[in-house]
Amino acid sequence: MTTKSAGHGSYKKIGMSPKEYKKFAKNREPSRSIGANCLRAFLIGGLICVVGQFIQNMFMHYFKMSETEAGNPTVAVMILISVILTCLGVYDKISQWAGAGSAVPVTGFANSMCSAALEHRSEGLVLGVGGHMFRLAGSVIVFGTVAAFFVGIVHLILGTGGQQ
Amino acid sequence: MLRGKQTWWFENRPVIIGAATVVGPDEGDGPLASCFDLVHPELDMQQKSWEKAERLLMEQASDFAIRNAGVSKEQLQFYIGGDLLNQIISSTFAARGLGLPYLGVFGACSTSMESLALSAMLVNSRSARRVLAGVCSHNCTAEKQFRYPTEYGSQKPPTAQYTVTGAGAAIIAEEGNGPVVTSATIGKIVDLGITDPFNMGAAMAPAAVDTIQAHFEDTGRSPKDYDLIVTGDLASVGHPIARDLLERSGVPMGETEFTDCGLMVYDMIKQKNIIQAGGSGCACSAVVTYGHLLKRIRKGELKRILVVATGALLSPLSYQQGESIPCIAHAVSIEGGE
Numbered sequence: 001m002t003t004k005s006a007g008h009g010s011y012k013k014i015g016m017s018p019k020e021y022k023k024f025a026k027n028r029e030p031s032r033s034i035g036a037n038c039l040r041a042f043l044i045g046g047l048i049c050v051v052g053q054f055i056q057n058m059f060m061h062y063f064k065m066s067e068t069e070a071g072n073p074t075v076a077v078m079i080l081i082s083v084i085l086t087c088l089g090v091y092d093k094i095s096q097w098a099g100a101g102s103a104v105p106v107t108g109f110a111n112s113m114c115s116a117a118l119e120h121r122s123e124g125l126v127l128g129v130g131g132h133m134f135r136l137a138g139s140v141i142v143f144g145t146v147a148a149f150f151v152g153i154v155h156l157i158l159g160t161g162g163q164q
Numbered sequence: 165m166l167r168g169k170q171t172w173w174f175e176n177r178p179v180i181i182g183a184a185t186v187v188g189p190d191e192g193d194g195p196l197a198s199c200f201d202l203v204h205p206e207l208d209m210q211q212k213s214w215e216k217a218e219r220l221l222m223e224q225a226s227d228f229a230i231r232n233a234g235v236s237k238e239q240l241q242f243y244i245g246g247d248l249l250n251q252i253i254s255s256t257f258a259a260r261g262l263g264l265p266y267l268g269v270f271g272a273c274s275t276s277m278e279s280l281a282l283s284a285m286l287v288n289s290r291s292a293r294r295v296l297a298g299v300c301s302h303n304c305t306a307e308k309q310f311r312y313p314t315e316y317g318s319q320k321p322p323t324a325q326y327t328v329t330g331a332g333a334a335i336i337a338e339e340g341n342g343p344v345v346t347s348a349t350i351g352k353i354v355d356l357g358i359t360d361p362f363n364m365g366a367a368m369a370p371a372a373v374d375t376i377q378a379h380f381e382d383t384g385r386s387p388k389d390y391d392l393i394v395t396g397d398l399a400s401v402g403h404p405i406a407r408d409l410l411e412r413s414g415v416p417m418g419e420t421e422f423t424d425c426g427l428m429v430y431d432m433i434k435q436k437n438i439i440q441a442g443g444s445g446c447a448c449s450a451v452v453t454y455g456h457l458l459k460r461i462r463k464g465e466l467k468r469i470l471v472v473a474t475g476a477l478l479s480p481l482s483y484q485q486g487e488s489i490p491c492i493a494h495a496v497s498i499e500g501g502e
Contacts (some may be wrong), residue, residue: 011380014373018355021370086315092314096438099319100319102247103319115314120313122213
């Protein structure tokens, strides 16, 4: 060991392999509290669903819609609320606290499209907004479709699909 | 003059005759607000794009630095600048208005000290009489390029850092009044395998350690020769790692004050929700050094400091392809003038 306290000579090199260093750094990272994050996600995610349910009931009550008929306008209103909150610069602040709670519902999907559209507006409508709108949402659509395909095949094999 | 393996010794004592800093609203809410020449109340600074806002920061910082130095633009020979954006457009576009012979440099967040070191070397070697060194970064351009759209709702982990919105510029001259740049140690690329772009403090800490050790070995100095040693943007995760690594290597950092610009620029308690682990970006070390530390040197509160600006040389492409993050650190020692 060639350590020294001052002046000349050379210090000991770090001498850690990437594996050792990752462990060394990991031990010094602040912990990510999964429990608190789950609770917050549950609260905010649940709250968003309660709001959605309330809006759906309003459509059913005032516009005399059936539960199925009220579904689409409800989603449209939720998307509108999410887009307004994104444009006001509030949605990302909610998300920092709520985590998955605000990312998983349809409002999170709307936020991902709206934020990308806002961000790339400076590059023009076609190449900017149009080209980047699905930058984040695109993978949700791709993997959503792929997942639906496989679930469909499972239903076909088990003979469980098709409600009609 | 080369001293040791990787250190330039500036025997002609280039002087920082003027410096200026311009920042955004979050930095203006931080503890160093009174040190900055201009605080913008809005992130967009009434510009049409984030990129234009970043460019404006650089242009204003350069203008203020020239004014603070008491020189005219015609008395400068070169402008050395850089930023974090692709093809360093902010610096290049700012240079368009300055009309000075320009060298663009990129060292990610270490660009601040890279440009200062190169400027000091030009002046020291009599290749220039006065050089403008400047860097800028903007939180929203960095988010847009390296992470997600600014309004996208994703939860940042506690190891994430917040890119400083600001610009710092300094005029380095062969003579004049002000703090003196006495040496610079150019860092090597160090990569210890960290792949998480939301944990750049841990990725960069070994690079800072490597450069600090090299600086002491090359100059024969030790931590007690400095009143203050600051790293650029290791923040609350990377800085303790650097301290522990230095301790393991037997560098007596306890003999001096050892801190980090990323921990100084924001209020670590009140602004915790937005900044997470602390500040980052090339403006982080630039605004703290040019805005705060140089003023303390001028007042005589600090006699000799070492600024070790750290940079994570990743691109969105490289980390998406699973590559680890190569890092670098450049150290510059600054002393009070006579």
